[in-house]
Amino acid sequence: MKKKAFSAVASLALVGGLVLGGCSSSSGTSEDSSGSGGDKTVVKMMHLWPEGSAKAQYTIVNDIIKNYEKEHPDVDIQTEILANEQYKEKIKVLSASNELPDLGITWAAGYMQPFVEGNMFAPLDDVLDGGLKEQFVPGTLEAFQTDSKTYGLPLELNIAPVYYNKEIFKKYNLEVPKTYDEFLKVVKTLKDNDVTPITVGNKDRWTGSMWYMYLADRIGGPETLNNAINRTGSFEDPALEKAADELKKLVDMDAFVKGYNGFSNDEAKGYFMNEQAAMYMMGTWELPNYTTSPDVAQDFKDKVGYFKFPAYEGGKGNIDSFVGGPGVGLFVSEASKVKDETKDFVSYLVQEWGKRSVTEAGVIPATKVDTANTELAQMYIDILNDLGNASNITLYADVQMSARVADVHLNQIQALYGGEISPKEFVKAQEEALAAEKK
Amino acid sequence: MSNKYIITLYTLPALLLLLVLIYVPIALSGYYGLMDWTGIGQMQFIGLENYANLMKDEKFWASAGHSFLLGIFSVLSLLLYLAVSLVLVSKxxxxxxxRKIYLIPMLLSSVAIAQLWLKIFDPSNGMLNKLLEMFGVENTPVWLADPNTALYAIFVPIVWQYAGFYILIYYAALKNVPEEIIEAARIDGATPLQIALKIKLPMISAVFKVTIMLSLVGSLKYFDLIYVMTGGGPNGASEVMASYMYKEAFELNNFGYASAVGFGLLVICLGMTWLTSRLTKSNDDVQY
Incomplete structure (x- = not known):
């Protein structure tokens, strides 16, 4: 009996863990920027840049708060800081008891949706009116909109170019490809010389999804994929199937690093950083590794260049369209008692952040950056200029979709890369998932 | 009389802890299983719908199949551990x-073990494939990236991870076999093999039964290495029940359904515990 009870207990521990996980109230580092509030208006803010792991961002936010408090002596902004995962957990717990901070960080679209539906976030359209809206790069605010109301102000913007190793390209007399046919020739030449052409960590799945999204964009134009997801179109569109077919051809050419479906993004990145692979597509959050990061050898940094995903002949998309999206944004709690003060501060924070984030933290803000008066690494300037000329930014498919459909999409991506399914099955499964949700 | 109060007093803290940390959450997760709940905001009562969906959820049953496969492997590997302990105990x-070497994996955290074996399984730079290449194997497998091999590839570190624990248990049990009995058998002319099979093994059969149950239930709710090494991929090829539950709850924001999965997992574990205790039941513990 005793041992029965023991193993029963052992088997229950896990189940208990699930429930308890939701209840844990981890207390983070609370920082009181002034002794006591007194009769000041207290605005509570939570963010996810601890001094230890994200010093640059931490310093910028701290400075902005200090300056704001100087200009508004009657306002006291108190911050609570948690690292990424703990932050996500705590926000979930706080929202369950309707105790969100006045101001906090959120992610776009799919992540934000339950909060908006639960009436937790305040619409910020009144903040945007009067000039602020125009400061954002087109396409960034949309990711934080539901029913044409904006619930978050994006702080970051990332696009995904293809980084390449200039030295490897030079060795085999390769030029940066402008068209998809040229790109295939590059892949073939590298393959013939036993160099891994592309590294991709498809265990994480969204990594492989970016390659598919670019193909879909270049072949069908940006609308086709977006329409399939927002249900004004179909995922069984011939262009989307053709994109899957092209991806399958790449896989069959052995264009991707061996074992890509088992690598996390970080493992796959190692192949590029160690110069074992010639190309790597990733968001611009990688830029510090190729420019300013002290942890990477200058020798390697000098070898890295980037190019825009090549144009597809006869396709509807153009080379200036990017896959990407805003990272985190700011929300204001609907339940906040100091909503007006918070909104005023949010507007200030977003603008000040935009002036400093790229130069000081290497983070490209969602607001337009004036590159003329800043000292930046050349690659940043090039990317910012490309962003200025971008014809379109397509938000990552898995972010656009609801969590459940995104999971289907990502699993299908893995299966397509793994050669488990045909392009036809690939589009069909996603069409079915999207259609089932619409019902 | 006062004795009873004292017993109550002494068991109360443990009882309360058990109640609060284990039994209440179990009841709660059964209750959440009746809800449509994203983990944020309002719960909505939907009766047994989650449980009905669970019954016909192919993905859940596929992952349950993987868990059972792991259970079978773990129980079979007990024989291996036992053989090693028999050798170790024979001076x-x-x-x-x-013995100390075998214990080392037990001292490492699961995540460290996962990282270690990820490096070993790396298709191009990993130790395993380099070794295969040395022996002239072309087209070396991609292990964790191939849906046909991913699950089995993870079984290896799991078996390795628990070797120390079970070897330690068997070793201790074998040490407890009275020396006189073995001595007597030896005088009667028994070979070492006979001593091992006919005396030592029957004497530790009770311990063996416990380890069967431990490893079976442990396998059914296994999570860590799988989560770190493949995340249940590629395309669900190495998903087990616990990782499936985690995914539903924390990636798909489907707490209600995940609670139902957790409750299903609990029922399966209880069922298997009962079944193994029935199957391994024998009235007479061997005594000589």
Whole structure:
């Protein structure tokens, strides 16, 4: 009996863990920027840049708060800081008891949706009116909109170019490809010389999804994929199937690093950083590794260049369209008692952040950056200029979709890369998932 | 009389802890299983719908199949551990040293083990494939990236991870077999093999039964290495029940359904515990 009870207990521990996980109230580092509030208006803010792991961002936010408090002596902004995962957990717990901070960080679209539906976030359209809206790069605010109301102000913007190793390209007399046919020739030449052409960590799945999204964009134009997801179109569109077919051809050419479906993004990145692979597509959050990061050898940094995903002949998309999206944004709690003060501060924070984030933290803000008066690494300037000329930014498919459909999409991506399914099955499964949700 | 109060008093803290940390959450997760709940905001009562969906959820049953497969592997590997312990206990040279070596994986955290084996399984730079290449194997497998091999590839580190634990248990049990009995058998002319099979093994059969149950239930709710090494991929090829539950709850924001999965997992574990205890039941513990 005793041992029965023991193993029963052992088997229950896990189940208990699930429930308890939701209840844990981890207390983070609370920082009181002034002794006591007194009769000041207290605005509570939570963010996810601890001094230890994200010093640059931490310093910028701290400075902005200090300056704001100087200009508004009657306002006291108190911050609570948690690292990424703990932050996500705590926000979930706080929202369950309707105790969100006045101001906090959120992610776009799919992540934000339950909060908006639960009436937790305040619409910020009144903040945007009067000039602020125009400061954002087109396409960034949309990711934080539901029913044409904006619930978050994006702080970051990332696009995904293809980084390449200039030295490897030079060795085999390769030029940066402008068209998809040229790109295939590059892949073939590298393959013939036993160099891994592309590294991709498809265990994480969204990594492989970016390659598919670019193909879909270049072949069908940006609308086709977006329409399939927002249900004004179909995922069984011939262009989307053709994109899957092209991806399958790449896989069959052995264009991707061996074992890509088992690598996390970080493992796959190692192949590029160690110069074992010639190309790597990733968001611009990688830029510090190729420019300013002290942890990477200058020798390697000098070898890295980037190019825009090549144009597809006869396709509807153009080379200036990017896959990407805003990272985190700011929300204001609907339940906040100091909503007006918070909104005023949010507007200030977003603008000040935009002036400093790229130069000081290497983070490209969602607001337009004036590159003329800043000292930046050349690659940043090039990317910012490309962003200025971008014809379109397509938000990552898995972010656009609801969590459940995104999971289907990502699993299908893995299966397509793994050669488990045909392009036809690939589009069909996603069409079915999207259609089932619409019902 | 006062004795009873004292017993109550002494068991109360443990009882309360058990109640609050284990039994209440179990009841709660059964209750959440009746809800449509994203983990944020309002719950909505939907009766047994989650449980009905669970019954016909192919993905859940596929992952349950993987869990059972792991269970079978783990139980079979107990024989291997037992064989090793039998060798160790027979006073071979350096048995102390080997015992310590086998214990090392137990001291490592699962995540460290996962990282270690990820490096070993790396298709191009990994130790395993380099070794295969040395022996002239072309087209070396991609292990974790191939849906046909991913699950089995993870079984290896799991078996390795728990070797120390079970070897330690068996070793201790075998040490407890009275020396006189073995001595007597030896005088009667029994060979070492006969001693091992006919005396030592029957004497530790009770311990063996417990380990069967431990490893079976442990396998059914296994999570860590799988989560870190493949995340249940590629395309669900190495998903087990616990990782499936985690995914539903924390990636798909489907707490209600995940609670139902957790409750299903609990029922399966209880069922298997009951079944193994029935199957391994024998009235007479061997005594000599």
């Amino acid at each position: 071979i040279k350096g048995s102390d040293f080997f």
